[in-house]
Amino acid sequence: MNPASPGTPGRVQGPAPSQPDLRAPARFISMDAAVENKPLRIALVGVPNCGKTALFNRLTGSRQKVANYPGVTVERREGELVSTDGRSLRVLDLPGTYSLNPTTLDEAITRDVLLGRLADTPAPDLVVCVVDAVHLPIGLRLALEVKRLGLPMVLALNRMDVARRRGVKIDAAWLCGELGVPVVPTVAVRRGGADALVEVIEAGRWIAPRAFIPAGQESSREDADQIQHDLQGLLSASGYSPPRENPWFGRIDALLLHPVAGLLILLAVLFVMFQAVFSWAEAPMTWIEGAMNALGVFTAAHLPAGPLASLLVNGVIGGAGSVLVFLPQIVILFFFILALEDSGYLPRAAYLLDRLMGSVGLSGRAFIPLLSSHACAIPGIMATRTIPNWRDRLTTIMIAPLMTCSARLPVYGLLIAALIPAKSIGPFNQQGLVLFTLYAAGIVSALLVAFVMKQFARDRQYSPLMLELPDFQWPHAGNLLLGLWERVKIFMSRVGGIILALMIVLWFLSSYPEPPPGATGPAIQYSLAGRLGAMLEYVFAPIGFNWQIAIALVPGLAAREVAVAALGTVYAMSAAGDDLSAALEPVIANTWSLATGASLLAWYVFAPQCLSTLAVVKRETNSWRYPLIMAGYLFALAYIASFITFRVVRAWA
Amino acid sequence: MGLDSLMLQDFAVALIVLAALSFSAWKLMPARRRLQLLLALDAWSARHPSLARWRERSLKPRIARAVGPGCGGCAAHETRSSQRPR
Numbered sequence: 001m002n003p004a005s006p007g008t009p010g011r012v013q014g015p016a017p018s019q020p021d022l023r024a025p026a027r028f029i030s031m032d033a034a035v036e037n038k039p040l041r042i043a044l045v046g047v048p049n050c051g052k053t054a055l056f057n058r059l060t061g062s063r064q065k066v067a068n069y070p071g072v073t074v075e076r077r078e079g080e081l082v083s084t085d086g087r088s089l090r091v092l093d094l095p096g097t098y099s100l101n102p103t104t105l106d107e108a109i110t111r112d113v114l115l116g117r118l119a120d121t122p123a124p125d126l127v128v129c130v131v132d133a134v135h136l137p138i139g140l141r142l143a144l145e146v147k148r149l150g151l152p153m154v155l156a157l158n159r160m161d162v163a164r165r166r167g168v169k170i171d172a173a174w175l176c177g178e179l180g181v182p183v184v185p186t187v188a189v190r191r192g193g194a195d196a197l198v199e200v201i202e203a204g205r206w207i208a209p210r211a212f213i214p215a216g217q218e219s220s221r222e223d224a225d226q227i228q229h230d231l232q233g234l235l236s237a238s239g240y241s242p243p244r245e246n247p248w249f250g251r252i253d254a255l256l257l258h259p260v261a262g263l264l265i266l267l268a269v270l271f272v273m274f275q276a277v278f279s280w281a282e283a284p285m286t287w288i289e290g291a292m293n294a295l296g297v298f299t300a301a302h303l304p305a306g307p308l309a310s311l312l313v314n315g316v317i318g319g320a321g322s323v324l325v326f327l328p329q330i331v332i333l334f335f336f337i338l339a340l341e342d343s344g345y346l347p348r349a350a351y352l353l354d355r356l357m358g359s360v361g362l363s364g365r366a367f368i369p370l371l372s373s374h375a376c377a378i379p380g381i382m383a384t385r386t387i388p389n390w391r392d393r394l395t396t397i398m399i400a401p402l403m404t405c406s407a408r409l410p411v412y413g414l415l416i417a418a419l420i421p422a423k424s425i426g427p428f429n430q431q432g433l434v435l436f437t438l439y440a441a442g443i444v445s446a447l448l449v450a451f452v453m454k455q456f457a458r459d460r461q462y463s464p465l466m467l468e469l470p471d472f473q474w475p476h477a478g479n480l481l482l483g484l485w486e487r488v489k490i491f492m493s494r495v496g497g498i499i500l501a502l503m504i505v506l507w508f509l510s511s512y513p514e515p516p517p518g519a520t521g522p523a524i525q526y527s528l529a530g531r532l533g534a535m536l537e538y539v540f541a542p543i544g545f546n547w548q549i550a551i552a553l554v555p556g557l558a559a560r561e562v563a564v565a566a567l568g569t570v571y572a573m574s575a576a577g578d579d580l581s582a583a584l585e586p587v588i589a590n591t592w593s594l595a596t597g598a599s600l601l602a603w604y605v606f607a608p609q610c611l612s613t614l615a616v617v618k619r620e621t622n623s624w625r626y627p628l629i630m631a632g633y634l635f636a637l638a639y640i641a642s643f644i645t646f647r648v649v650r651a652w653a
Numbered sequence: 654m655g656l657d658s659l660m661l662q663d664f665a666v667a668l669i670v671l672a673a674l675s676f677s678a679w680k681l682m683p684a685r686r687r688l689q690l691l692l693a694l695d696a697w698s699a700r701h702p703s704l705a706r707w708r709e710r711s712l713k714p715r716i717a718r719a720v721g722p723g724c725g726g727c728a729a730h731e732t733r734s735s736q737r738p739r
Binding site for chain 2: 306308611
């Protein structure tokens with residue numbers, strides 16, 4: 001007899017056990033009693049990419065990131081589900097795992113939460129095991145393993161709509177009888193797709209099965225064998241047949257995963273993306289720029305001359321406003337990234353690049369973290385938790401800041417628009433080509449750094465990529481809009497938050513002390529910022545930076561796009577009279593040489609101008625050593641690259 | 654006396670600059686130090702019943718966010734508590 005199969009459960013009253021009880025029979029738990037003293041804690045558990053986060057969002061109304069590839073969630077997240085009678089239930093979204101014997105840090109979080117090993121997170125009162133109905137065996141195997149812990153459990157059969165379309169027949173009632181826990185079909189991405197699950201949770205119709213593993217312990221090899229045996233029995237008894245494969249998917253995969261054609265398609269996709277960033281964004285950027293200029297003129301005209309008008313026009317509108325212009329480019333870039341994420345293309349790109357990454361000493365698992373770093377290095381560095389080997393993980397962390405994050409886009413956009421003519425080379429936009437080159441420069445230099453790090457490593461063992469390729473799907477319009485909205489909110493909150501605050505401080509430093517009587521130069525030259533810029537100019541003169549750039553780099557250490565705002569403020573303060581609210585782009589085009597612009601672009605490919613990234617590296621490596629090494633080598637690379645670029649472009653131009 | 658008064662403008666500008674300086678210092682402060690300050694504020698406000706509402710609505714969620722991962726500007730890995738809309 002299958003030892004995991006429960007007998008007929010009897011209803012008992014009492015609080016849900018936080019630890020499994022080896023002797024206790026399977027039992028129903030009353031939710032009323034469980035929530036008497038504290039909110040019920042529900043944990044969502046499942047294999048990667050089975051739809052846990054989508055279900056979490058559906059249950060809690062949260063807006064956590066979902067994507068069609070494994071490894072998106074690397075932290076536990078908490079949300080609140082309020083039952084129909086107003087009771088509060090805490091929902092935990094846990095990182096995906098294939099088993100409770102973890103190989104990576106994110107999987108260990110899931111195991112530790114379920115076994116109640118985390119001091120700040122007690123073991124859940126109820127586990128909702130999310131199983132992708134399309135790929136039943138792999139999810140069911142984990143469900144059997146979780147069930148052996150003896151925690152109260154509900155099984156959510158997710159993506160039932162796709163499973164039905166692809167001919168997978170699952171009898172939920174039969175499965176419920178066999179497993180001894182409630183089995184509920186769900187479609188997490190559809191409105192109302194989790195109502196049945198909520199009903200089961202609220203009604204308290206869930207069961208604590210018999211425990212087979214002592215409290216707080218992991219399963220042994222024998223347990224794993226038994227689980228595999230149980231799974232085979234369950235699948236053959238249920239008459240399970242694998243899902244019908246869409247013949248088109250096979251053909252598309254053959255093309256996308258082809259070593260030559262696949263790489264060409266990947267290059268073409270990236271190329272179109274960067275062309276679109278410049279071509280499509282042109283009109284909305286002009287509108288925002290016009291609106292900012294008009295606002296500056298209006299403010300200057302309606303406020304009496306004095307420090308307040310200067311602060312608003314030069315500090316706020318000239319500074320923070322000059323970053324706001326780049327919102328359309330950010331939206332277009334993320335439109336492509338989110339669409340690619342949702343379609344299932346990205347893991348295929350990881351598979352394609354695995355050999356190349358392996359040749360420079362990177363694990364194939366590094367692809368997703370490095371790709372995430374194109375949005376922001378911080379989630380990218382956190383996503384390295386999915387890499388089991390410490391050496392591979394450290395290499396990925398060290399090169400993640402070289403990926404071109406979205407904060408660099410305003411800097412690149414400003415300099416390219418100011419210095420590169422908007423001509424076409426054949427069907428291609430020249431500005432788009434330069435942007436593509438800058439992104440490529442980031443990737444190539446990251447690969448080179450990884451290669452150098454590999455030479456110093458004692459353990460040069462290659463970790464092969466094991467990745468589950470998700471099904472293709474059309475990007476979900478709701479996910480796309482939600483993702484774009486989140487990016488807009490993040491960008492706007494940065495512009496209206498830290499960027500605005502730093503620009504006000506910079507305006508103050510650029511305005512005081514006031515110039516002495518009889519001074520002839522712009523007031524900023526006599527200010528604190530002006531003096532600091534003059535000192536820094538000695539350091540940066542060999543790479544072609546003027547004192548205005550030197551000033552902008554200082555607040556730009558907080559975040560890269562702050563440098564654009566700082567340039568806006570510094571140039572507005574350097575101007576006089578009617579030019580106060582003039583746009584930054586023509587000013588740069590008229591006053592900088594091509595060599596200076598190219599040198600600053602090279603600086604931004606490498607320079608670690610983001611304090612948050614360094615702080616996250618410290619936290620993830622638990623040492624100051626690695627962020628200091630990172631800052632040191634990236635600043636050195638930035639200076640050398642800018643020096644060479646400045647000299648070469650000046651000689652050539 | 655309106656904004657035409659230079660003294661009033663200086664006063665307004667000083668207030669804005671001070672607020673911006675405090676906000677920048679807060680945002681750029683190491684996460685651990687920020688959490689320590691929030692917890693100290695929480696302990697202090699717990700002794701004042703008149704602040705209970707503000708503590709529950711504003712301070713507690715802020716502490717929850719400070720405990721969470723990320724730089725605070727990224728939704729992708731933000732820990733937050735939210736409620737299902739009914």
